[in-house]
Amino acid sequence: MTNQADTAPDQVARLLALVPYLLARGEVRLDDAAAHFDTDAEQIERDLRLLFMTGLSPGLPGDLIEVDLDALEGDRVIRVDNADYLARPVRFSPAEATALVVALRTMVDTAPAEAREVIARTLAKLEEAAGQDGEELLRLHVTPTPLETSAVVPVLESAIAHGHQVEITYHVPSRDRQSTRVVDPRGLARVEDLLYLDAWCHTAGGDRAFRVDRILAATELDTPVADPGARARDLTGGWFTDAETTTVTLRLAPPARWVVEYYPVTGQRPGPDDTVDVDLEVASEEWVTSLLLRLAPHATLLAPDAYAESFTAAARAALSRYDDDGVDS
Incomplete structure (x- = not known):
């Protein structure tokens, strides 16, 4: 049985699979459903209590999914009703189908070679399903925008081929800042x-791996790279570390779990009393302190100790301002 804390996408995916599973069986014991979805009965029960508050627009009582709470609480049996539309194949509206075709036609031109065949097959099936009703949709032609085609990629490829340095403007989310730096590109x-x-x-004085989607601008320079014979590192064999970042471990209570959805975490483990422990790679102690002040009192810094001392000092300073203003804290 899985004990890892759920994220919102986990729960949504399970809910979308749970309803057809229940409707196909008519009646399912709570423990059997939990075993099927590799979770515990308490989680399935929380899912069901959320489920009966959802349904078709406009959300009137007759539009909502019905869950037999008496059977759930008494016999620990699950019965759902008024949810047949989730067991039927989805029929896209013309607007929805058009949006999908636009997105897929854009992707097929810009996706990596290994993904293009899958995208092309999906696009063909969607266009076939549109049939005569989709004639206007099928005549759509999409010209990718510079953003969609990653305008910096041709600049980087040219600099790599010519052995030239590149000036990039790079956004660092963990600091919420952008910096301009000169680099010797080796490969993508x-x-x-x-x-x-x-x-x-050259700014950091070391090897770095930059996410291309975070490179805001790139300019190929006339200056040659310092070491023309340097080969690109193999980054595909696993995750790599960045010497500019520090691993921070936070313990999050339920009101602070939005952090897992909003920031990329490198590790996640269940903690005591329905908390979750998460690891984040950060590049600024000040950023961590700011985040903790926003999360207080629903988050605890577990590591590193030096950051905990810094946060404690910042929290005391913030409280002292209330005292100075005559506010009862």
Whole structure:
């Protein structure tokens, strides 16, 4: 049984699978449903109590999914009703189908080679399903915008081919800042669904891997790279570390779990009393302090100790301002 804390996408995915599963069986014991979805009975019960508050627009009583709470609480049996539309195949409206075709036609031109065949097959099936009703939809032609085609990629590829340095403007989310730096580009590598630039950074004085989608601007310079013979590192064999970042561990109570949805976390474990412990890679102690002040009192900094001392001092300073203003804290 899985004990890891759920994220919102986890719960949504399970809810979308749960309703057809229940409707196909008519009646399911709570423990059996929990075992099927590799979770515990308490989580399934929380899902069901959320489920009966959802349904078709405009959300009037007759529009909502019905869950037999008496059977759930008494016999621990699940019965749902008024949810047949979730068990039927989805029929796209013309507007929805058009949006999908536009997105897929854009993607097929800009996606990596290994993904283009899958996208093309999906696009063909959607266009076939549109049939005669989709004639206007099928005549759509989409010209990718510079943003969609990652305008910096041709600049980086040209600099790599010519052995030239590149000036990039880079956004660092963990600091919420952008910086301009000169780098010696070595190569581009795809890691999972992201494209990275492997380079020697003259600002940091070391090897760096820059996410291409965070490079806001790139200019190829006339100056040659310092080491023309340097080869690109293999970034595809696993995650790589960045010497500018520090691993921070936070313990989050339920009101603070939005952090997991909003920021990329590198580790996640269940903690005591329905909390979750998460690891984040951060590049600024000040950013961590600011985040903790926003989350207080629903988050605890577990590591590193030096950051905990800094946050304690900042919290005391903030409280002292209330005291100075005559406010009862």
